[in-house]
Amino acid sequence: MSMGIKRTAADKNFSTALRMAHPVCEVCGWRESTQVMHIKTRRVHATRYSVDNCLAGCFTCHRWQEQNGLDFAEWFNKQFPGRRDRIDLKARGIFKNTKENRAFVSAHYLTQIKLLKADPCHKLESWN
DSSP states (O other): OOOOOOOOHHHHHHHHHHHHHOOBOTTTSSSBOOEEEESSOTTOTTTTTOGGGEEEEOHHHHHHHHHOHHHHHHHHHHHSTTHHHHHHHHHTSOOOOOHHHHHHHHHHHHHHHHHHHHOTTOOOOOOO
16 A cells, blocks of 8 residues: 555645646646646655746656656756755745645635636746
8 A cells, every 4th residue: 555645735726726837848848737746855845835846747757757866856957057956945944734834825826726717827926
């Protein structure tokens, strides 16, 4: 039996908002983005719902990321200079993974989804 990380409403709303903001894979640039690729693992609560920490990706590129960590890290650092440093700084922060905090994050991304539906060019704003 797998002991995966439970997906909450905050996870679902964050994923939907990110994929709406980036409908095409941010890695290959031509497949539909169907997954969220976390740079720092989802187990790091301070960056779990951070836009900086994620890319919208296709299945193939997500598997490449997971199976080729060093190659992906090198690609990511070249494509997004300085972003890894921002992620590392945010990861040092404290985010208590409580029901109340997840509700706040979920509501934030629900608002972002509504804004993206009204204007697909809306720039997705991270909760943090």
